[in-house]
Every structure is written in structure tokens, then in C-alpha cells.
Amino acid sequence: xxxxxxxxxITPTGQPVRLRTxxxxxxxxxxxxxxxxxxxxxLLALPILSVVSNVFRQSxxxxxxxxxxxxxxxxxxxxxxxxxxxxxxxxxxxxxxWLVTMYRFPGSRVLGWLLLLPMAMPGYIIGYAYxxxxxxxxxxxxxxxxxxxxxxxxxxxxxxxxxxxxSVMLTLVLYPYVYFxxxxxxMDQSATALDVARTLGHGGRDRFVRVALPLxxxxxxxxxxxxxxxxxxxxxxxxYFGINTFTTAIYRTWFGxxxxxxxxxxxxxxxxxxxxxxxxxQWARRQGRVHRTGSKDNPLRPTALNGWRRxxxxxxxxxxxxxxxxxxxxxxxxxxxxxxxxxxxxxxxKLAATTFxxxxxxxxxxxxAGLFVAYALRLSRSNVTRAFLQLATFGYALPGTVIAxxxxxxxxxxxxxxxxxxxxxxGMSTGLLLSGTVAGLLFxxxxxxxxxxxxxxxxxxGRIPTNMDHAARTLGCxxxxxxxxxxxxxxxxxxxxxxVLVFVDVLKELPAxxxxxxxxxxxxxxxxxxxxADEQLAQASTGALVIVAIGxxxxxxLSGLTSNRGRQSHQG
Amino acid sequence: xxxxxxxxxxxxxxxxxxVASMAAPSVVRAQEKVVNLYSSRHYDTDERLYSDFxxxxxxxxxxxxxxxxxxxxxxKAEGANSPADVFISVDAGRIERAREMGLLQPLNSSVxxxxxPANLRDPEDHWFGFxxxxxxxxxxxxxxxxxxxxxxxxLADPKWKGKILNRSSTHIYNQxxxxxxxxxxxxxxxxxxxxxxxxxxxxxxxxxxxxxIRGCAAGEADIAISNTYYLGNIIKKPEAKDADVLTKIGIIxxxxxxxxxxxxxxxxxxxxxxxxxxxxxxFLEYLLTPAAQSYFAEGNDEYPVVAGVPLPKTLAAFxxxxxxxxxxxxxxxxxxxxxxxxxxxxWK
Numbered sequence: 001x002x003x004x005x006x007x008x009x010i011t012p013t014g015q016p017v018r019l020r021t022x023x024x025x026x027x028x029x030x031x032x033x034x035x036x037x038x039x040x041x042x043l044l045a046l047p048i049l050s051v052v053s054n055v056f057r058q059s060x061x062x063x064x065x066x067x068x069x070x071x072x073x074x075x076x077x078x079x080x081x082x083x084x085x086x087x088x089x090x091x092x093x094x095x096x097x098w099l100v101t102m103y104r105f106p107g108s109r110v111l112g113w114l115l116l117l118p119m120a121m122p123g124y125i126i127g128y129a130y131x132x133x134x135x136x137x138x139x140x141x142x143x144x145x146x147x148x149x150x151x152x153x154x155x156x157x158x159x160x161x162x163x164x165x166x167s168v169m170l171t172l173v174l175y176p177y178v179y180f181x182x183x184x185x186x187m188d189q190s191a192t193a194l195d196v197a198r199t200l201g202h203g204g205r206d207r208f209v210r211v212a213l214p215l216x217x218x219x220x221x222x223x224x225x226x227x228x229x230x231x232x233x234x235x236x237x238x239x240y241f242g243i244n245t246f247t248t249a250i251y252r253t254w255f256g257x258x259x260x261x262x263x264x265x266x267x268x269x270x271x272x273x274x275x276x277x278x279x280x281x282q283w284a285r286r287q288g289r290v291h292r293t294g295s296k297d298n299p300l301r302p303t304a305l306n307g308w309r310r311x312x313x314x315x316x317x318x319x320x321x322x323x324x325x326x327x328x329x330x331x332x333x334x335x336x337x338x339x340x341x342x343x344x345x346x347x348x349x350k351l352a353a354t355t356f357x358x359x360x361x362x363x364x365x366x367x368x369a370g371l372f373v374a375y376a377l378r379l380s381r382s383n384v385t386r387a388f389l390q391l392a393t394f395g396y397a398l399p400g401t402v403i404a405x406x407x408x409x410x411x412x413x414x415x416x417x418x419x420x421x422x423x424x425x426x427g428m429s430t431g432l433l434l435s436g437t438v439a440g441l442l443f444x445x446x447x448x449x450x451x452x453x454x455x456x457x458x459x460x461x462g463r464i465p466t467n468m469d470h471a472a473r474t475l476g477c478x479x480x481x482x483x484x485x486x487x488x489x490x491x492x493x494x495x496x497x498x499x500v501l502v503f504v505d506v507l508k509e510l511p512a513x514x515x516x517x518x519x520x521x522x523x524x525x526x527x528x529x530x531x532x533a534d535e536q537l538a539q540a541s542t543g544a545l546v547i548v549a550i551g552x553x554x555x556x557x558l559s560g561l562t563s564n565r566g567r568q569s570h571q572g
Numbered sequence: 573x574x575x576x577x578x579x580x581x582x583x584x585x586x587x588x589x590x591v592a593s594m595a596a597p598s599v600v601r602a603q604e605k606v607v608n609l610y611s612s613r614h615y616d617t618d619e620r621l622y623s624d625f626x627x628x629x630x631x632x633x634x635x636x637x638x639x640x641x642x643x644x645x646x647x648k649a650e651g652a653n654s655p656a657d658v659f660i661s662v663d664a665g666r667i668e669r670a671r672e673m674g675l676l677q678p679l680n681s682s683v684x685x686x687x688x689p690a691n692l693r694d695p696e697d698h699w700f701g702f703x704x705x706x707x708x709x710x711x712x713x714x715x716x717x718x719x720x721x722x723x724x725x726x727l728a729d730p731k732w733k734g735k736i737l738n739r740s741s742t743h744i745y746n747q748x749x750x751x752x753x754x755x756x757x758x759x760x761x762x763x764x765x766x767x768x769x770x771x772x773x774x775x776x777x778x779x780x781x782x783x784x785i786r787g788c789a790a791g792e793a794d795i796a797i798s799n800t801y802y803l804g805n806i807i808k809k810p811e812a813k814d815a816d817v818l819t820k821i822g823i824i825x826x827x828x829x830x831x832x833x834x835x836x837x838x839x840x841x842x843x844x845x846x847x848x849x850x851x852x853x854x855f856l857e858y859l860l861t862p863a864a865q866s867y868f869a870e871g872n873d874e875y876p877v878v879a880g881v882p883l884p885k886t887l888a889a890f891x892x893x894x895x896x897x898x899x900x901x902x903x904x905x906x907x908x909x910x911x912x913x914x915x916x917x918x919w920k
Binding site: 435526 | 802
């Protein structure tokens, strides 16, 4: 059937079937796939809609109160956070990715994957660790006071718990999203384009700015979008640092004032913000559409750096690793030695096993869904469909607890509807089928993390020219066949990347796990949170270190996998 | 090729089985005697509390621990089918909210009525406090002498400019404190008090109660506002950096000459949907036994609510004090208004 459609596409003149044409204009060549993707996204959009539906309800003057008091500060802090984290992650991530892919210097290969490590560090943990070191009663300032006999007024020291401070913290743990995607994009670039630039007399910096950067822009933008959405949704770190963002305002309104409607309205405003960012990015991308030119016949050959340049490159790449990983791990390690988790031992093995299995299950599920949605985005020709598919990924930008409650509502409604029906028809109760089960939890992870998987894979698709699809379809391949035989081999690295990103995010995930989990179901992140919420950082350090260790192993495995794949495809 | 097919098939079968076993675990083991807790307590020391209960009664304690408001949303979404038997909060505001949302049912327990003082119970019998947490003034002994400050109202005195540490108004403990002051002073005076207090902050609020205590001990400010159990926890398990806290921090129980010190509660109630109602009541009554009460006191340095339970050493060292007799429901209901006042006063 699809071949028929394909033929009709090639010779469109004189086709009398208008309905089919209309359908095709809307759905593209693969209606089944698109209908599937749209249904999936509709399902995943339900929690978001249950939050947004508050817009149409009347709140009792809370929004007006906020506008009179703290709204200006919220907007300022939120925008400030986005700008600083945006610049920070883009600069750190892209620069390091460029250096480790284009040049050879001492340790460049190892640094290639060391740079991913800070990703495994939960934002609020790194915030606690640095505060413990740098605040007034912390080791550094106490040491200075003791050494020089200073009092409070006698010296100036930068206050870590400020807007710039929290931006640095979040940059340190979020830049790997940009780095990861940018590196994959740089690795896929052919040397041809860069050689042309070289022939035209452009130096290293020029080749980067005028050739490689524009080519990698979709990937960098995708990574940046993930980093910014996570920064917007962060509660633990900004709250600890005393910064008021949209997310803390949502929590205050909901928990403090008990106004769920106003909280839902604020969350909707947050989503509007995200939608605007996404649209802006897409518009910008359309202004400078990227065409892939080169082929794998001419792979990149990294240049060896000499003299001071090599040490400069080493220092630049080492800095984020030291600040985002080594130093916090040392602080946590010291705390663990001073007074680690009393449950450390075999209880921890059980926690680690639960965490690992649920993260692996979620990573598989979310990546599969992400692949499906990204492919649908590629095939779809209608802007409305595309916008709808994107809507389903916005769960990532909503504060975790808000989206988790958004998940509870449709789950509960479904369970109770089924129960009602069963009671009426069979006189028996089915109770709650999904609420409070691991299946319900996996649904929540799907809603929260689809953006990571589909964004990463979408960026991968961006590097495969569409004329390759057309060629395959002309040769009689179905849309599924194109996926299996053309895309899958080319997308390998993106798919593995997506899987690992989701895996690490689920390792750290807290709000949804906390609220949707079954009875007596604990993960490492839950354990760390219980102690950290009670301000017992020393005890919490143990769990945080184990999360980091699992993250480290998986990132290590990934780096082995992707670099092998990379080499194979270079040879092939 | 054929092995590949089999592999995929058995993988699918395995996955289906796994998913099926994950769904509907509530159906399994219906015979077992259980009580299902939705709790916002998360203290290790409570584990013995639960295991003792199981040992004494044969009733297994199942737990989901999360933030209270999220738990309430879960109960609401799950509706009449919710497995929750008992809801436990760590403040009065949330347990009163549970009642307002219709998620609790009357307790009808004479044990609870006789053991718990009236000001720590819902007048309509939907919830009660089983431990209390006093919010007090802590001071650096190098800087302040006893008698320099004695009430919450004093905290707004301009002479303390730049000398007070307190956490964010986002936190419920500050909302409840302000709610109790709102009940005592009315909204105009409460807003003036908030503005005076905010003007005295050493810096905009950051961190938790322990941070305020440590900052005060290190000399960042003279006064910190905190719940007593954080200090008790530090004294019992000091970290290397806490040497100053142990020697320099003193406690003042405010307003001893008038209404008394504000104390919040950790409260419990019976879920409206409770399937194991009897076990739920048994569990709630168990929380008031002398053994359970001393777990709260010794384990987490909370104050017992039942008269005659001896205080552990740490708490006894703080001294006894007069508690504000305002019913917990009043300041609980004042939370939202209190937060608006705090917003207007610029308390971040």
C-alpha cells in the first residue's frame, strides 16, 4: 500500500482522489505511524492538560496578590537563571566538545568521557556540598577567620547562595547535555567541509565559528533546551539558595496558600514560556537550514596540539570535571567518612538494585517512545501535528511534583472508571490497577523524560539527509523499513545516548518516584532526599556517592560503546 | 533466524509477566493483617516504632513517605479505592487541609481523647497531634545575655538590625509561627512585626534550620530562629564543624510571661477511604503509648504530647516551658493569610 502511495507521490498529476491527497498532506506517507505517535502523545499530554486546565478556573485573588508582591522578583530571577545557565552550559559544553573531538592533547580521550560525569550529580547535592564548603560557617571561611583572626566585618568573601551562585551550580551539572549532543554532532561532521574552510585560509577558530558551529547548531540547541528545561523545573537547589523562581512560586502558592488553581495557572505560564523558547529556536533554525554535505568517506582527523596550546586545552577540559565532579565527590567522601549513612551495607545493595532496575526499565521504555515520536516528527508535514507531538515533551520543564500530581489524576480517573464498570457489569471490584504500581511510575517517567529521548534522537535525525529516506522509499521500503534499515544503523549513537541520559536522570529522579511509588518502594534518590530534607548532609553523602558511582559506570560503558560504534562507522 | 524469533518472543512474554506482576499488587496477600500509611515523616528512628507495632499486634505497616500536599493529591485522585488507612503529617496545616479536602473521617477514640490535650486535637475529631515541635529563639552566648530578648515580638526591635538568621517563608514552620502571631496580634500588627523582623535579617533567608544554628554559632549573626529538635539532633550527632554549636548556642523559649511558645505538631488521622479501619485506629492509638512517645522524644528530639512521659537528657537540658495553648487548627487555617503577609513584608 505504501508503495502505491509512494508511486502516486512521484506522479501526482491527474490523481483524482482528493481525500487521499488531503490525508497525505496532513499525515505524510505513513498514516499508521503518525496515528500511533499522536495517540501516544495524547496519552502523555493528559497529565500536562490536567495542570493546564486550571487556567479556566477562578482563583481567589492569589495571582493578584503575587503580582503586587513577588512576581517581579520571580520573573527577574527566572530569566536571570535561564540566561546564566544558558550561556554557561552552551559555552562549557560546546567548547569542551570541540576540543576533545578536533584535537589530540594529553588525556584528551579520557577527558572525552570524564566530561560527562557531572551529569550523575543531583543539582541539590552539589549545591549542598559547595555550601558546606564555602558558606560563612563552612571550612574555607572558618579557616580564613581562624588563620587571620578575622571577624565577620573584616573580610569580603563571595556569597555562594546567590543567583550567580545557583547558576554556576546548575551549569556544572547540566552542561553535559550540551556537551554530549555537541560532541556527537562534531564527530559526525565530515572533514570535507572543514578542509574546504582550511583551503580558503580559515584558521582553527574560524573553522569552528563559521563551519562546525552552524552545522552542529541543531544538536547544541537540543542540548541547551534540555538543560534550560531542567533548570526551570529545579526546586531543591534554588530553594536551598533562597532564589525565587517560577517553580518555587508554584510550590509556595500550592503548599503555602493551598491554592491549587493559582499554582496550576503559574505552571501554565511556565509552559507558555517554554513553548515560546521552542518556537524561537525552531524559527532560528529555519532561518539557517543545515544541509548535510559530506559523507563518512572522509572522517575527521584530530589535530595534535603542541606547546602551551595543549596545556591550555587540558586545563579548559579539566576545569568542569574538577568543579562538577572531583571536588564535590571529595567533599561528599569526607562527609561520608565523618558520619555516613547508618544503613550503609546490605540495605544499600537492595536500594541500589531497585534503583538500577527501575532506571534500566525506564530507559528502555522512554528511549523506544522517544524514537517513535522523533520519527513521527520527521515524517509529519503538518505544523499542527508537529506542535502536538512537541506538546507531549513539555512535561520535562514542569516542576517534578506538579507533573507527578498531573500523572496521578488521569491514573486515578482511569482506575476508578474501570472499577466502576467492573462493579456494574460483573459485580466485582478491580480496585486500583495502575495507581501506586511500578507501571504507574514508569508512565510518570515517560511523561517526564520523553523530551530527553525524543530531543536527542531528533537531533540525530537532523544529521541524516531526508533524500536518503526518499531514495529508500523509492526503492520500495516501507516507513518501518526505512527506520530499520537506514535510520537505525545511522542513529545508533543517538539512541544509546538517549538511553543513558534517561537512565541517569531516572537514577536521580525524586518527586515523581516519591509520590507515585508503591508501598515500601525505596530508591537511592529517595533515601538521599529523606536525609537531606532533614538537613543531615553527612548521612546523605553516602547515597549520593552510590548514585554517582552507578552513573559513572554507566557513562563509562556508554563511552566505550559509542566510541566503538564511531570507529566502525568510520571504517564502513 | 529462528533463534532470534524465539528470543524476541520469550523477551515479550517475560516483559508482559513482569508488567503484570507490577500492576495490582494490592490483590496479592489480601489475607495479611496490614495498615497502610501515607506519611510525611521520614526519620530513621521511626523504623523501630513501626517494627515494635508489628511485633505487638501482628499488623504489618506499609508505607509511602512523601511531601504532604502531594500525598493528599494522591489520596484525592485515588478516591474511594485509595489503599491509604492513615495519613500522617509533620505540621498542623497539612492535616487540617486533609480534613478540609474531605480525606479524613472522625476518630471516635476515647483513648485519643483522654491522652491528647485539647489544643492539640481537631475540635471535630478528625485528627490529633502525637508529638510537638517548639519553634524557639537560639542565641550566641558570646553576644547575647539571658534577658536581652524574651518574646517573638522582640525580634522586630530595630536594635537587632543585621543580627537575626531565619529560613525562607516558603517553609511551613515559619508560616505556622506567623499564623500563631496573627491569631495573637491581628493582621496589622503581624505585618508590622514581619517587616521589623525582615529588616533585622543578617542576609536574605537561605538554607534550613541547621544552617541558621551553625551560622549563629560561627558568629554570622547573634540570633537564629529554629525548631528545638534540630539543635537536639546536632548535639546528639555532632559533625566535625559543630564544635561551636555545642558550646556557644543557648535557647530562649519565647513569650513565657504571656501566651507561651509556639509549638507545631506532627499529626495523624484516619483516611476516609480506610479499608483497614480497625488497624488504623489501633496504630494511631499506639502512637500515644509511653513507648511510642519516648521514641519521638529520644529518637528525634520532639516533645511528647502525653503527660507524664519522661524527657530524654537532651530535651531535659533545654528546660521546661509553657506552650502556646492556641488550638492547632487556628494557626493551621491562618497559614495562607500568614504567607501573604510575609510576602508583603518582603520575607523571601
